[in-house]
Amino acid sequence: MCGIVGYTGNRPVLPILIGGLKKLEYRGYDSAGCAIVTGEGRMEVYKATGKVANLEDKTRECNNHGTLGIAHTRWATHGVPSVTNAHPHVSQSGNLAIVHNGIIENYATLCEQLKKRGYTFKSQTDTEVIVQLIEYIMTIRDCDLAAGVLSALKLCIGAYAIAVIDRRNPTRIVAARKSSPLAIGVGEGNGEFFIASDASPIAEYTKKIVYLNDEEVAIIEKGKELQVENIRTGSVDFEIKDIDLDLTMLDKGGFPHFMLKEIFDQPAVLKDCMRGRVIAADGGYRVILSAVEQHKQKLVNASRFTIVSCGTSWHAGLIGKQLIEHFCRIHTEVAYASEYRYNDIVVDPGEIVIAISQSGETADTLAAIEAARERGAMVFGIVNSVGSSIARRADTGTYVHIGQEIGVASTKAFTGQVTVLAMFALALGMERGSVDPAEYNEVLRELTLLPDKIERVLQQNDKIRDMARTFTYARNCLYLGRGWNYPVALEGALKLKEISYIHAEGYPAAEMKHGPIALIDQDMPVIFIAPHDRLYHKIISNMQEVISRKGRIFAIITENDHTIRKICSDVIEIPETPACLSPLLSVVPLQLLSYHVAVAKQLDVDQPRNLAKSVTVE
Numbered sequence: 001m002c003g004i005v006g007y008t009g010n011r012p013v014l015p016i017l018i019g020g021l022k023k024l025e026y027r028g029y030d031s032a033g034c035a036i037v038t039g040e041g042r043m044e045v046y047k048a049t050g051k052v053a054n055l056e057d058k059t060r061e062c063n064n065h066g067t068l069g070i071a072h073t074r075w076a077t078h079g080v081p082s083v084t085n086a087h088p089h090v091s092q093s094g095n096l097a098i099v100h101n102g103i104i105e106n107y108a109t110l111c112e113q114l115k116k117r118g119y120t121f122k123s124q125t126d127t128e129v130i131v132q133l134i135e136y137i138m139t140i141r142d143c144d145l146a147a148g149v150l151s152a153l154k155l156c157i158g159a160y161a162i163a164v165i166d167r168r169n170p171t172r173i174v175a176a177r178k179s180s181p182l183a184i185g186v187g188e189g190n191g192e193f194f195i196a197s198d199a200s201p202i203a204e205y206t207k208k209i210v211y212l213n214d215e216e217v218a219i220i221e222k223g224k225e226l227q228v229e230n231i232r233t234g235s236v237d238f239e240i241k242d243i244d245l246d247l248t249m250l251d252k253g254g255f256p257h258f259m260l261k262e263i264f265d266q267p268a269v270l271k272d273c274m275r276g277r278v279i280a281a282d283g284g285y286r287v288i289l290s291a292v293e294q295h296k297q298k299l300v301n302a303s304r305f306t307i308v309s310c311g312t313s314w315h316a317g318l319i320g321k322q323l324i325e326h327f328c329r330i331h332t333e334v335a336y337a338s339e340y341r342y343n344d345i346v347v348d349p350g351e352i353v354i355a356i357s358q359s360g361e362t363a364d365t366l367a368a369i370e371a372a373r374e375r376g377a378m379v380f381g382i383v384n385s386v387g388s389s390i391a392r393r394a395d396t397g398t399y400v401h402i403g404q405e406i407g408v409a410s411t412k413a414f415t416g417q418v419t420v421l422a423m424f425a426l427a428l429g430m431e432r433g434s435v436d437p438a439e440y441n442e443v444l445r446e447l448t449l450l451p452d453k454i455e456r457v458l459q460q461n462d463k464i465r466d467m468a469r470t471f472t473y474a475r476n477c478l479y480l481g482r483g484w485n486y487p488v489a490l491e492g493a494l495k496l497k498e499i500s501y502i503h504a505e506g507y508p509a510a511e512m513k514h515g516p517i518a519l520i521d522q523d524m525p526v527i528f529i530a531p532h533d534r535l536y537h538k539i540i541s542n543m544q545e546v547i548s549r550k551g552r553i554f555a556i557i558t559e560n561d562h563t564i565r566k567i568c569s570d571v572i573e574i575p576e577t578p579a580c581l582s583p584l585l586s587v588v589p590l591q592l593l594s595y596h597v598a599v600a601k602q603l604d605v606d607q608p609r610n611l612a613k614s615v616t617v618e
């Protein structure tokens with residue numbers, strides 16, 4: 001996710017921009033920039049990689065007291081983090097500047113069309129394409145900035161929150177949004193306006209705020225009435241609301257912790273992850289991953305796959321193994337990257353190594369792919385952080401596109417990675433002819449329904465918070481699952497360990513009787529992940545084994561399951577979905593459970609002791 005800030009009014013704009021970016025830095029930063037326009041129409045652009053403080057340093061010499069400006073803190077989606085790719089991007093004439101949060105799926109096509117009309121591009125970003133397109137339309141139609149933006153956005157496919165300025169009109173900002181948030185602060189009685197990705201940079205200046213809706217364009221002029229238009233239907237009414245959130249809460253979108261925000265963001269970010277990749281076609285669904293298209297032969301003929309990753313990403317890899325073997329019928333191993341890098345590994349001819357990483361900077365995973373490459377393996381990256389080391393060292397890959405994850409305990413990254421793995425396995429299975437077309441279509445259809453089903457699970461948050469109280473003073477917990485949900489048992493245990501500091505162990509449910517059952521007593525909470533699948537009746541037997549030893553059991557069950565309710569009173573229901581997708585639902589209650597236990601224990605949820613968000617050391 002990127003952060004956008006803008007201002008038009010009578011104050012010097014630079015401190016407003018820098019201060020606003022600092023409030024949005026949680027949204028991610030790999031670079032930042034700003035464009036300032038003086039009353040005489042002189043525009044100055046400053047950019048820097050890294051934190052906003054680096055941009056602030058660059059602007060210290062700035063003596064531009066302009067009162068119009070836009071600024072951006074970037075979390076790369078197209079193009080590596082660099083000054084060139086940092087926003088704002090300026091049009092060919094130098095008159096327009098734009099900042100953007102989102103992904104334009106058809107930017108490559110638009111770029112080619114603009115190149116044929118004499119436009120050149122400095123960056124690798126989709127954002128530069130938008131500003132050149134706006135300029136092109138303004139030129140051929142001899143229209144103003146607002147008309148140019150309205151027309152250009154009709155040609156763009158994807159998600160955007162943009163702010164555009166034209167130095168020839170140094171009091172106006174044109175802003176628009178679709179699927180990416182954008183808010184407008186309305187100055188109280190002084191004709192000034194603020195724009196930002198959320199209310200946090202605005203709240204210190206005004207409590208009056210307008211939230212744009214999808215496909216709405218705001219025409220913002222100092223000292224004039226705000227105008228809002230829908231790109232298809234024209235002028236629309238808008239509501240000026242009062243910001244009523246505590247400022248410290250605003251940095252997290254109104255949530256008390258980033259982790260909780262990211263758990264609740266999962267429905268929205270999984271839509272981002274699938275956008276432009278899972279599409280309705282010929283009355284059914286298709287999945288298109290550009291990396292699979294480009295490397296079809298190597299992938300179709302892969303002799304085997306080895307997945308290397310760490311922690312939560314390793315748990316996603318265990319599900320990836322089952323997905324690839326089920327849909328592609330190719331032998332797949334999963335290795336801890338930290339072990340793989342030093343083992344005397346054997347890499348078969350035609351073997352492909354898949355590296356999974358949220359940060360893309362995990363030292364063990366980076367070393368593992370170097371070891372694989374040295375032995376001739378092709379490396380496929382499934383990474384969230386664009387332009388990260390692992391993404392750049394891989395031969396190809398698929399970005400997860402779930403926005404930066406701030407909470408140290410990985411949540412949306414896990415579900416994003418599993419979603420990519422499902423898309424990958426289905427796409428490759430179809431190329432290999434190893435997947436049943438009916439199942440292919442059904443699983444893809446179900447994937448599109450998952451965000452709404454996750455929403456239904458999230459609605460049980462209060463019930464899960466109440467359940468968490470039982471765990472607050474537990475010293476040990478056991479998580480048990482089978483098949484598709486054995487990795488979920490591991491992930492649930494890791495979540496509890498790393499943020500509540502309670503020892504927890506994930507185990508294959510049937511394997512528990514080969515030893516760990518000795519641990520069972522009335523003080524050991526045991527959580528079963530027991531959705532309706534082919535092992536359902538087996539896991540009920542495992543539950544009985546625990547009950548008969550006075551164990552206290554909790555269960556994640558499929559909606560309307562009345563059998564388990566008879567033996568277990570503490571249940572959380574998840575909607576019906578194909579077994580191969582059930583981890584995407586069954587993990588959510590475990591994420592919330594670990595969160596609420598940590599909160600009940602008054603621990604630092606977002607920055608647990610001893611942990612780092614990216615383990616860039618051995």
Ligand code: AGP
Pocket residue numbers: 310311312313356357358359360361362365408409410411498612613614615
């Ligand atoms: C998960 O909650 C942990 N923060 C940790 O296990 C993490 O998944 C692991 O360090 C791998 O990180 P990566 O996905 O960025 O490579």
